[in-house]
Amino acid sequence: MxxxxxxxxxxxxxxxxxxxxxxxxxxxxxxxxxxxxxxxxxxxxxxxxxxxxxxxxxxxxxxxxxxxxxxxxxxxxxxxxxxxxxxxxxxxxxxxxxxxxxxxxxxxxxxxxxxxxxxxxxxxxxxxxxxxxxxxxxxxxxxxxxxxxxxxxxxxxxxxxxxxxxxxxxxxxxxxxxxxxxxxxxxxxxxxxxxxxxxxxxxxxxxxxxxxxxxxxxQVPEPEDYSADKMASLAQGLTADTFGEAIPAFNQTDGKEPAAPQKRPNVVFIMSEAFWDPTRLSNVSFSADPVPTLHQLQQSYPSGTMLSPQFGGGTSNVEFEVLTGLSMSFMPAGSVPYLQYVNGSVPSLASYFETKGYRSLGIHTYDGWFWNREGVYKELGFEGFKSKDGFINPEYNGLYISDNEIADSIIHEIDQSDDPVFIYAVTMQNHAPYTDKNRYPSGNTFKVEGDLTEEARDMLETYAQGAHYADQALKRLVEHFAQSDEPTYIVFYGDHLPTLGLEYDLYRQAGFVQSGKPADWSLTEYKSLRSIPFVTWSNFAAPEEQQVNTISASFMGSYVLDTLGMKPEGQFALGSKLYRSVPGLIRNLTVDPSGALSHTVPAGSEELVEQYRLLQYDILFGDNYLSRFVDAPFLTKEPMANYNTLAAAVKEEE
Structure with a gap:
């Protein structure tokens, strides 16, 4: 070598x-x-x-x-x-x-x-x-x-x-x-x-x-029992049920008996960013009620608690549940359907109302690319989507466009339309962070008393101020339509509780939860951090509303359709059954009609929940068998060819 x-x-x-x-x-x-x-x-x-x-x-x-x-x-x-x-x-x-x-x-x-x-x-x-x-x-x-x-x-x-x-x-x-x-x-x-x-x-x-x-x-795996025969059986159970088709009576102000309106009522969903009732924190007090409109409506109109699949973020997932009637419970934890799964037409409240003679419009005071809403709203069957770019010289309050702009936009869309309108509005004004006590030009007018650190107190006062502005925008809408001859139904709720410090710091200081680690929470604590107040209001005498204490976001659409006497179809028909049987259904938590909490599905409701899982897979990932066995045009409705063209025309005129 x-x-x-x-x-x-x-x-x-x-x-x-x-x-x-x-x-x-x-x-x-x-x-x-x-x-x-x-x-x-x-x-x-x-x-x-x-x-x-x-x-x-x-x-x-x-x-x-x-x-x-x-x-x-x-x-x-x-x-x-x-x-x-x-x-x-x-x-x-x-x-x-x-x-x-x-x-x-x-x-x-x-x-x-x-x-x-x-x-x-x-x-x-x-x-x-x-x-x-x-x-x-x-x-x-x-x-x-x-x-x-x-x-x-x-x-x-x-x-x-x-x-x-x-x-x-x-x-x-x-x-x-x-x-x-x-x-x-x-x-x-x-x-x-x-x-x-x-x-x-x-x-x-x-x-x-x-x-x-x-x-x-x-990717969500196909359920072992998913088949055409199984979906045919499920569809038969849905179509065998009967639902009312009555149109609600309009509430006259002259003392006469309510009379039926000449057209269907406008339906407005308002999902207010991080809106929650901060007075639920028992160990603190406020110098004044930050959300008086919410509390007033809770006393006079049907209201309750909406169970959100999210905490502190993930707005689009709450939006997805409400609009589609589908549940995040059957998807991988942490998934985002708007970004991962909505790759084609998906039946929603928007396409449902479109098939009933409504115009449908989404409104959001932030960028259209955020959560891919611009593309998703088209696939959900909306006629148009108005994002931040659609507002001309909007009023800002703090970091974002004010909630009053959303209220005014809703009023404008309804007042200028000859057809009834379905609107899904998402606000932005009260989005995190809440660490700047000088965030709003008017300052924080609500003072907090309680055993809190100065940082936590400032954060809560800033949050309460933002919640108050959201509450006042709701009041602005109610006062307008109370004087309007347009029959209008409003449902108002937040998307999730706000993030108030690392490891749930403020919630721990206020005694709302005992630990900063979710694994240590009781079911009651877990539910508390997913519970959002919702209120409804209408300027007509709606049929007697099904009162619920707790309802999941995925069942809100079914609940509203039942309230309005409109026939729920497809997933909303199944949702109408579910919220009576399992009103609360999110990951790791179910709530039965008596309010009992559990990690598992209540006895007797297992088959219904399994049908829900199969139906969701069929709509999002499967072969759309349901649309073959159910006569519901919205299940097969394609995205609208004129999507956003009307909104663009309005913007040009302005």
Whole structure:
């Protein structure tokens, strides 16, 4: 053997060993760092590793695969480690803050949000966060120094890097798509893919593994019992029921008996951003009632509690439930139907009312791209959608367009239309954050007393001020239509409770919940943080309304159709049955007609809930069997060819 080949071979071997050791060690350290950031505690991270060594190894395998993929592209071990550290650290910080703010971890589909993604920069205020950031920056500085010093000694061929990159990509895809060998490794490690409780999933399995396993949850699997025969049987049960078709009587003001209106009433849904009743916080008091209109209407008109599938965010999911009559309970936790599943025509309240001779319009005082509403509203059968761009010189109050602009827009649309109008309006004025006590030009006129920190008190006063403005916009609508000869029905509610501090801080200080960790909550506490007040109002004498104490957002459409004496069809017909049998149905919680709470479906309602699950799959992902067996034109209604053309014409005229 040539003497010169031995040293060269040894050099290559030494270089390979160094690169391999560096990548292996870096993978292990990256996994620890990710969990440290994500969990907020290094000691908690180390304790998790001791309890779950095999699961930690899988997290290290995923971080290592990502690292090797970067190495194959960059060609420098040190720069690859730096790039992987930045990417994984950003993921961990987003996961940490998202979990603290809204009780949900970071999901693969959150990446689709683009502009709607979380900006965690302003949240870096604590000493622990600054320490983590300092460690990351110091490590990056060291890596850049090593790259400059050792770059020429650690170069390898692009062929070798290409092979490594292909293998690492295959590993990542295998775990994401759950191919057989990866599924076996996951099972042997004792992983419990708890999709029904994603926070528990991430806590048990680690951020990287839980995030990767969630890739497969972007698609909803077909139920085993889904078939044409099953849907035919379900449809037969729906069409066998009879529902009233009476048109409500208009409430005259001259003392005469109410007379039937000449046309169907306008129907207005108002989903007020983060609207909630802050006076429900028992350990605090307000200098004045911030929501007097809500309380007045609750005393005089049918009202109750709407059970929301969300807390602190995810407005579009609440909107999806109300408009479609479908439930987030049957979808992967953390999914966003507007971004993932509405890829074609989906029957909704908008298409239902269109088939009944109504015009349908969506209104929102924010950007049309937000949650992809502009495209989704078309697929839901709306005639038009008016976003922020549709408002000419709108009034702002604080950070966003005022709720009064929404009220005025609703009034304008109804007053100028010859046909009855269905409107779904979504406000923006009271959107988070609430940390700036000088947010509103008028200042905070509601003072809070109670055992709260100054920061929490300022936050609650700012929130109460915003809730008051929303309450006054509702009053503006009621007062207008009380004097109008246009029969109009209004249902008003919020989308979710507001985020008031990390780890539910204000709610804990006010005694609303005892812990900042959802896993520790009782069913009553869980329900409290999902319970939104709703009120209805009409300027005519509606048929006797079915009074409910609690109703899920997905059943609100059925409830309103029943109230108006209009025949519920398709999923709304099934919803009409469901809210009488299981009025509250969200993930991890059901409420029976007596108000009893449970994690499981009430006895006797299991078959009905299973039908609901099958119907939802059929509409969103299946073969639309229901539309073949039920005579309901809205089930097959295509998006309107003139979508948004009328709204554009109005804007040009203005």
């Amino acid at each position: 040539n003497r010169q080949t031995l040293p060269l071979g040894r050099k290559r071997l030494a270089k390979s060993l160094f690169i391999g050791t560096a990548l292996l060690l870096s993978s292990c350290l990256l996994s620890i760092g990710v969990e440290w950031i994500s969990r907020g505690s290094l000691w908690e991270t180390l304790a998790w590793i001791r309890r779950n060594t095999s699961i930690y190894a899988l997290n290290a395998l995923i971080s290592g695969s990502a690292l090797i993929l970067f190495y194959s592209l960059i060609g420098s071990v040190f720069l690859a480690v730096g790039a992987a550290a930045v990417l994984l650290s950003v993921m961990a910080f987003i996961n940490y803050y998202k979990s603290m703010l809204v009780g949900e971890p970071f999901f693969p589909w959150d990446i689709i949000l683009n502009k709607e993604g979380m900006d965690v920069g302003p949240l870096f205020t604590g000493a622990q966060d600054l320490l983590k950031l300092a460690v990351i920056l110091a490590a990056l500085g060291g890596l850049i120094y090593l790259h400059r010093k050792l770059k020429s000694r650690l170069m390898v061929s692009w062929i070798s890097r290409g092979i490594l990159g292909a293998v690492s990509l295959a590993v990542l895809l295998s775990f994401g798509l759950q191919v057989s060998w990866a599924k076996e490794r996951v099972a042997k490690a004792g992983v419990d893919d708890t999709i029904w409780s994603q926070q528990a999933n991430y806590d048990s399995n680690g951020l990287l593994l839980a995030f990767t396993l969630n890739v497969q949850n972007a």
